[in-house]
Amino acid sequence: MSELAPPDELSQALGATGERSVDAEAGTARIHYIVKPEFCHSGGIAQGGFVTGWLDSAMAFAAMSRADRSIWLATLELKVSFFGPARAQTEVVSDGWIAKPGRSIVFLESRLTELDGGKVLATSSSTAKLVALKR
Secondary structure (H helix, E strand, C coil): CCECCCCCCCHHCEEEEEEEEEEECCCCCEEEEECCHHHHEECCCCCCHHHHHHHHHHHHHHHHHHHHHHCCCCEEEEEECCCCCCCCCCCCEEEEEEECCCEEEEEHHHHHECCCCCCCEEEEEEEEEECCCCC
């Protein structure tokens, strides 16, 4: 796996720690996040939209690891299954991968786990379209 550049503004806003990597050959990505208190609702549990964002980001990085810079990724469908709470002040890891590549459509999957212990918190699957950037 190769390390990515420092997190962009969106990744920073989602709490990325800077520990991120992709493997273009395998079509995978891994991103670490801190569950910030401001991401949480009552009981110090991360709001589901943040969990979804973490999962979606790993899938996007996995898909883009094989694409050239002349395209962008449009999510067509996204499903998330929640198994356990992501608690405030913990570090979580989002792993994304290409389940089935295609020329213009790609099927993606991801999993969110606690860094300590590896407990699976959520999984997702997505269908996305590779769209050419306008020149």
